[in-house]
Amino acid sequence: MASQQFEPPSGTRDFLAADLRQRERVFQAARRVFERYGFEPLQTPAFERLETLTGKYGDEGDKLIFKILKRGAHEASGEADMALRYDLTVPLARVVAAYGSQLPTPYKRYAIGPVWRADRPGKGRFREFTQCDVDVVGSSSPLVEAEVVCAGADALVAMGVEDFTILINSRKALTGLMQVYGVPADRAAGALITLDKLDKQRPADVAAELVEARGLDQGTAEKLVSDVTADDATDRMRAALKDSPEGAEGLAEVDRLLELAGPYVGEGRIRFAPNLVRGLDYYTGAIWEVVAPGLPGSIASGGRYDHLIQAMGGPDVTACGFSIGVERIIGALGAAGDQTDHIDVAVTVMDEAYVTDALGFAQELRRAGWAAEVFLGASRKLGKQLKWAADRRARYALLQGASEHAAEAVTVRDMETGDQERVSVGGLFTALDSKLRM
Amino acid sequence: MASQQFEPPSGTRDFLAADLRQRERVFQAARRVFERYGFEPLQTPAFERLETLTGKYGDEGDKLIFKILKRGAHEASGEADMALRYDLTVPLARVVAAYGSQLPTPYKRYAIGPVWRADRPGKGRFREFTQCDVDVVGSSSPLVEAEVVCAGADALVAMGVEDFTILINSRKALTGLMQVYGVPADRAAGALITLDKLDKQRPADVAAELVEARGLDQGTAEKLVSDVTADDATDRMRAALKDSPEGAEGLAEVDRLLELAGPYVGEGRIRFAPNLVRGLDYYTGAIWEVVAPGLPGSIASGGRYDHLIQAMGGPDVTACGFSIGVERIIGALGAAGDQTDHIDVAVTVMDEAYVTDALGFAQELRRAGWAAEVFLGASRKLGKQLKWAADRRARYALLQGASEHAAEAVTVRDMETGDQERVSVGGLFTALDSKLRM
Structure with a gap:
């Protein structure tokens, strides 16, 4: 890396x-899966009007929006009128509002593209990063959750992530849980935020916070934490939730999703997680998070969010989506170095007089779909040109010196074995084409 | 389209x-060609540091840069510290400066991505649009021009543009032309700008401007315009250029490129155009522009620009590139409507009880790579679901009513012919798979 002024x-x-090729492979794997499920691609502009974005992400989120200065005579005002998109959901809401009847019903769309957040950069945290979302807008069928979860799970596998677990819960189940344990409705949201810390904090600390910060009484807090963290927590929750109509409804949502998606997501890859809360309060039904061994936090998440599009300025339509953390997944796949692509044929140029022939060999190969390059350097030394062929990871190099040229022949060098074979110019394409197909 | 607030x-x-699919097909066609030529993809951030961009595009260009406001405590200053990229060339210069020795020599890169300019929007003119560039950095071989021109021409054909002409000239030939006609060196640049208007203005008007605005004497101006617009202009120019060493050198560049690229670009698709000037003054050698019948202006252009990367803050390396006007080409390809993709199979859901079966049919097809969708609406009416299958352009629809379900069968409907066939559930996949392969 050169001096800092040239860094991005x-x-x-x-x-x-x-x-870039590794990233594109990952995105392409996801696209193929989404297309098979009938999701349609959508691409919106990099920036939106400022008022489209502000007020949608809370005070903390608003601070992270990259704003674009007005132009021309208005630049001196120091005011912004546009902003780089912060996620792919607000643009989706705008598109649903703008094109309503032109869109299929329901509208199943996927989007893979960059978003921008003025976060403090750090390991694995970027200011420009790619999001990968599938959403279904306009259907309240429980099949939607199953389709979205299956598509997301298939996409993870296609991206190269085999070992993961989808943790399922429901907003209604959480509301029911609070009711059953006697948490007052006005303290439920706060209590759930604290309960969500059980994956990072000790149960006793979470119980203490429920009492001190969330106003639960000691007995309720301890019983709740103890039940939720018990070895048979799932059974206890299933039993408890039946005592609340909303809890029972949430449990039914969870069970329907497990029943529908379970057989396709794969044994042991999906389960009810009664203490899964998810930070975002816009979910209205089933919620899920995907965890993978060795990767802290979640690698994907989603759920049903039936009124969010309205809250974002769109019409009041039902919606359900799955967002895959592609940057984390690409980061976990490791360096791309060992997957570097090769070219098929490197054509050396041993003499100015042979330039036309060299270009001709390359063009014939390219017409047939092979990747071929001609040496563009000034050197006419064989060693230098063979080093170039090796650096380009060519499978074969073509050498044409004076003796070959006189004999209307070319030497074909296998760059892996070093084997060389002299071939007549007339038979070169056929010989190379069959070698390359092997 | 809904109210204006929801428009982009x-x-x-x-x-x-x-x-989006039409655009992606065009980009993918170009990518495949560039990869066959051994060009490597490069992707740089949407924004650069402000100082990387300012001063690179002239005063007019600078005004069109979208600037990004500082954040946090600095936002109130009204100052910008970043800006959206204005082209793909300045980022290339920065990358060459930053990664020098890590890049292949020469560095052959292609880039297809959005750039942003705060131009007044109009028909075919956008503030966010895609550029498509190939460049070779670090080789002064004349093979470079041939490779770049061949790659660009192949890309145009792959994108669906068959009918085009590549007009070739050389900066040195233009300098020689001015010398031969006795235009003083300090008036040559201005005179060339005026001469470039011959494709839009009458010869007499151009001659008048050469006298009045550029200070040429009457006789020189008239002779120059008359020779350049003559039926045998090419021959006259070839003859004239031989009288200037620089002109002869430029002519040799042109002829070398015609000789090398001509056979591959195709008969009649490439020719010497002695009055081609190109507005940009950073070209140092061969220059070219691609024109196509029915499309005003040019659809692609390029040339050798040996010192531009240094002027843009990078090292002093030779460079040569070709930029394809993909937005104009996509615009000329016409509406994408008639190329809409279809899905393979639409699975109807005639009863809640058959949801599991419906999802199962879809999943089996998807696993085999077919695009399948399950009806996600609330209606259980056949007519409504068949309309949905038609709207989705499904090739086949699966229908499972009570009688089919009882018989463990499914009706397969050919959506084009309306033909229906009852198939056992056990044989469904094999039957559909073979139909879809036809």
């Missing part, structure tokens, strides 16, 4: 060929 | 499925 801006990245 | 920002576009 803080929190952003340049993707050279190997990394 | 002025000069930007939402791409729904059909348009």
